Amino acid sequence: MPFIEFGTKEYTRTFLSMLIGSIVTFAILYFPQSLITVFSDEFSISPSTASFSLSFATIALACSMLIISVISNAWGRKKMMGASLLIASILTIAASFSPNFETLIILRVLQGIAISGFPAVAMTYLSEEISPRHYGRILGIYIAGSAFGGFLGRLIASIFTDFFSWHMASLILGILSLAGSLLFLMYLPESKHFSKTALSVQSWAAGMISGLKDRKLLYLYGLGFLFMGVYVSLFNYIGFPLSSPPFLLSHTMIGLLFIFQLTGSWSSVFFGKLTERFSRSALISCSIVLLVIGGLLTLSEQIAVLMLGLILFASGFFAGHTVASSWVGVMSPPKIRTYTSSLYLLFYYTGSSFIGWLGGLFLSSFGWDGVIWMICGFLVFSSILVLKLSWPLSIFKIQKTTHKTH
Structure with a gap:
């Protein structure tokens, strides 16, 4: 066909x-x-x-x-x-x-x-x-x-x-x-190349176990966990400072501010292309910098500065997620690539749930400043994972191949 x-x-x-x-x-x-x-x-x-x-x-x-x-x-x-x-x-x-x-x-x-x-x-x-x-x-x-x-x-x-x-x-x-x-x-056209296969719990379990044995893949799962967690945490609770003085924005205006998340579509494509020229660890490091700067700018009481922070934060998240998820595919052996992708998404959405919930505790205890400092703390930890992934290679080494490179 x-x-x-x-x-x-x-x-x-x-x-x-x-x-x-x-x-x-x-x-x-x-x-x-x-x-x-x-x-x-x-x-x-x-x-x-x-x-x-x-x-x-x-x-x-x-x-x-x-x-x-x-x-x-x-x-x-x-x-x-x-x-x-x-x-x-x-x-x-x-x-x-x-x-x-x-x-x-x-x-x-x-x-x-x-x-x-x-x-x-x-x-x-x-x-x-x-x-x-x-x-x-x-x-x-x-x-x-x-x-x-x-x-x-x-x-x-x-x-x-x-x-x-x-x-x-x-x-x-x-x-x-x-x-x-x-x-x-x-x-949607019907599938033409799909072939039914019998369910096999044994092969599924073996694939999942293989996907958890590689230490560097675990670091990448951890990055997915942290990136999605801090992203959801910021956008979960940004409505609280925006609906309070000095902003006092309506729900409609707050909803419209989520349009800045669409900048992630551009950064995702842009950083995806850059993986052909630069090491993935260097690109993820850049995304972490964008996330930190963007998060800190949301502490401002100037709405224009805060909006710039949202743009940088969304761009940093999509850039980091794009590079990390593609790195999983590059690093994984072909036979277990389906399982490693599933495991990455498991950690990714678990980070959304856990850190997203934790951000609410920080908001209740320390206000919006507390949420941002929590986010910065997790991003510091994510930078440690990047160092572990790139060590002993320089994270600024130009990438010349696409298979198992750092």
């Missing part, structure tokens, strides 16, 4: 479908992030507890991804992704009727499990169906969709909460997501 080539109708259908699926997935996953202040006030809970609305979904997603990709080998790529989107959309509608925070959390856990079916399978589907010459191009569209979906989910949540309530925001997002899910199923 021939691959899907750029310029064909099938290619157009594929990239539009994957763009829609990516937007739906990450809009549903991240829409509560701009509502943490609302949940804290409405349910009379601490900011760290309110952040469970995001962290419980991400940890459920992380754990589920470890097995969903294996199930898709037996069930089918399109079926798995379509079911993921439909179920997650229906659960988003159901969440709008939550009578209390406990019910909302249960539904968010179920959403995390349902959502996992799309990101766990999407990249595999594209690698199987799209011509290798155009894989990078369409993968960029998928990543752009994830960034835009996260922003759109937060924006919809902020606007409808301002004018109505968070219940209405969840309902509208769920209806729009359901429509997007149906479009995805209608237009």
Whole structure:
């Protein structure tokens, strides 16, 4: 069977479908992030507890991804992704009727499990169906969709909460997501290169164990944990200082500030290209510097300076995540590459859940300054991991090869 080539109708259908699926997935996953202040006030809970609305979904997603990709080998790529989107959309509608925070959390856990079916399978589907010459191009569209979906989910949540309530925001997002899910199923071409394989717990376990034996891979998992953790922690709680004096911004204005996260799409592509010329450890070091500077600038009481800080922080995160995740692929033996990618994402989303929750404790105890100093502390630790990865080589050595380089 021939691959899907750029310029064909099938290619157009594929990239539009994957763009829609990516937007739906990450809009549903991240829409509560701009509502943490609302949940804290409405349910009379601490900011760290309110952040469970995001962290419980991400940890459920992380754990589920470890097995969903294996199930898709037996069930089918399109079926798995379509079911993921439909179920997650229906659960988003159901969440709008939550009578209390406990019910909302249960539904968010179920959403995390349902959502996992799309990101766990999407990249595999594209690698199987799209011509290798155009894989990078369409993968960029998928990543752009994830960034835009996260922003759109937060924006919809902020606007409808301002004018109505968070219940209405969840309902509208769920209806729009359901429509997007149906479009995805209608237009995505059926798999032509997929071959069903029997489930094998033994081979899955062996692959996971192999992925945990390499010390340098563990350092990379740790970087994913720290990068995603500090990123989510900052954007989880930035609404608290922004809604307080001297800013006193509305939920809609705070939601609009999340547009700065889209700068990450540019930095992701830019730093991805730089891996062809410079060592990955040097590039990750640069991303850490951007994260530290960006975080410190959010301490300013000047809104323009604070916004610059958000831009630098988002750029640093996407740059670091792009380089670290690609390094996992380069460093991993081909036979276990699927498992090491899954393990990286497990640590990545676990960092989102744990450090995202921890940031709420620092906010309650030490205010916004405490959150930023916590973030800086984790970033210092991430720089130690980079040194361990690059030692004894210089982190500024020009990279001349793409296989197992530092």
